[in-house]
Amino acid sequence: MQDLNPVWEQTCFLLVSADEVRAGEKLSIQLWDSDKVSADDLVGRVNVPITDLMLTPGKVHHRTDELMGFEDHDSMSGTLTWSVAYYEKVKLNPELKKEPGIDHTLPKELQDHPELKVPENKVDTAEEADVQRTPPDPQYPAGVLSVIVHHLTNIERQNLKGATGSHREGAAGQDTDSPSEQSDNLPSTYVEFLVNDDLVYK
Numbered sequence: 001m002q003d004l005n006p007v008w009e010q011t012c013f014l015l016v017s018a019d020e021v022r023a024g025e026k027l028s029i030q031l032w033d034s035d036k037v038s039a040d041d042l043v044g045r046v047n048v049p050i051t052d053l054m055l056t057p058g059k060v061h062h063r064t065d066e067l068m069g070f071e072d073h074d075s076m077s078g079t080l081t082w083s084v085a086y087y088e089k090v091k092l093n094p095e096l097k098k099e100p101g102i103d104h105t106l107p108k109e110l111q112d113h114p115e116l117k118v119p120e121n122k123v124d125t126a127e128e129a130d131v132q133r134t135p136p137d138p139q140y141p142a143g144v145l146s147v148i149v150h151h152l153t154n155i156e157r158q159n160l161k162g163a164t165g166s167h168r169e170g171a172a173g174q175d176t177d178s179p180s181e182q183s184d185n186l187p188s189t190y191v192e193f194l195v196n197d198d199l200v201y202k
Helices: 018-022 048-054 124-133
Strands: 028-030 042-049 059-070 075-084 193-195 196-201
Touching: 018 193, 042 048, 042 059, 042 193, 048 059, 124 196
Parallel strands: none
Antiparallel strands: 028 042, 059 075, 193 196
16 A cells, blocks of 8 residues: 555466467566546556467566556556466376276276276377376376356246245245346355365355
């Protein structure tokens, strides 16, 4: 607040797709002021081509860049000091790859039974099939799980007012209301994420 030399010391990770690289996308950092009454104003921005970072994978670049405006030729006062690196996706360890068609969770004595063979998905690419057969490398214990909830549709609620027994809406065989967006009686929805039966986010 009220600081012309703010310091954040924050770290974030962005997943880069092949389509973004082929399209020549740039990593853009934008600095904005925060106004309570009027619209926020752009203080400046910094752009770095993703392909420039890919030339030296795994190397952290400590940078100090001059701020520019919405147009590349518009210079703004101030500089941004930051660090950035590009990291490649970890390759699968071929030494950990398991034989296809075998359920390795079974005891070894049962793994050769023909009726217990795991059917292979012929639609998978070679890489997708290898992912199914190769466990994570213990040398790289960390991973990124990305989950994006875009929207929920056709949310229904039970109308519990004024009806009882088999005539109540929401009972077996009865339809429930599909409230419109203007309804005052909308359900309060939430999403839970569980990893190995542990609630990790709600």
